[in-house]
Amino acid sequence: MFSVLPRGSTALILALAGIWALAYVLGMALGTPNEDRSRRLARPAKLAMIAVTLVYGALWLRAAAGTPAARYGWLIFGGLLAGAVGDLLLADVFPLRRPELPAMAVFGVGHVLYLAAALVAWQLFGGGRGGVVLAAALMAAGAVAAVWWAFIRNPRGSRSLNVGSLLYGILLGATVAVAAAVWAQTGRMALLAVGMLAFLASDLLLARYLIRRQGFASIRDVVWIIYSAAQVLIAFSIGAAMG
Numbered sequence: 001m002f003s004v005l006p007r008g009s010t011a012l013i014l015a016l017a018g019i020w021a022l023a024y025v026l027g028m029a030l031g032t033p034n035e036d037r038s039r040r041l042a043r044p045a046k047l048a049m050i051a052v053t054l055v056y057g058a059l060w061l062r063a064a065a066g067t068p069a070a071r072y073g074w075l076i077f078g079g080l081l082a083g084a085v086g087d088l089l090l091a092d093v094f095p096l097r098r099p100e101l102p103a104m105a106v107f108g109v110g111h112v113l114y115l116a117a118a119l120v121a122w123q124l125f126g127g128g129r130g131g132v133v134l135a136a137a138l139m140a141a142g143a144v145a146a147v148w149w150a151f152i153r154n155p156r157g158s159r160s161l162n163v164g165s166l167l168y169g170i171l172l173g174a175t176v177a178v179a180a181a182v183w184a185q186t187g188r189m190a191l192l193a194v195g196m197l198a199f200l201a202s203d204l205l206l207a208r209y210l211i212r213r214q215g216f217a218s219i220r221d222v223v224w225i226i227y228s229a230a231q232v233l234i235a236f237s238i239g240a241a242m243g
Helices: 008-029 041-064 070-090 100-124 130-152 159-187 189-214 219-241
Strands: none
Touching: 008 041, 008 219, 041 070, 041 219, 070 100, 070 219, 100 159, 100 189, 100 219, 130 159, 130 189, 159 189, 189 219
16 A cells, blocks of 8 residues: 555654654643543644644545545545544634534534545445445444434433434444445455444544543543544545555
């Protein structure tokens, strides 16, 4: 996969991986726990990790320019940008009283872009019948809705947050399923499928904390490292679409 990158880019990718990992380690070591001890990662560390992910996306997007994977790359990079905005909202960079709802909306835009990218990959690599992809998306949406009802929904909580999280979860579940179906049908794009699955796992943990206020110490830091790794995998999937 790295063979499609310009000469010298491999060293840069490895250096960025070191920065990404070091930012998390130092951010946890130097950060201060918040009031409910759900998060201690220092904000500059999170911003550094966001920046690394976007640089990864830009590197792969540049490499994909002029290739059949260019359209896929633009959709993925758009999703990464949407994710970065959502991250900034949840990191309280903007003075919003309830950042969860606008963050979900922005992440939802990102998942629409990821879903479109998965469908582009399905066409690019000659996927099978579209009915299989549709069936996978519908089953996954139903499964996520069931999980939401059992483990996320809070009847005593905010109605808008409950409804918003359900709709968001259905969209995310469908996106994960389509990415997995593309991998199963074409034998390609494992990075996208695994990245989206990790994204789903991190969001389920975060939703349980935000809506039911159930979790454990540093839950948001655990969510963050899973999520950030997922975004890196999704960025690298642009290279997989080229190989």
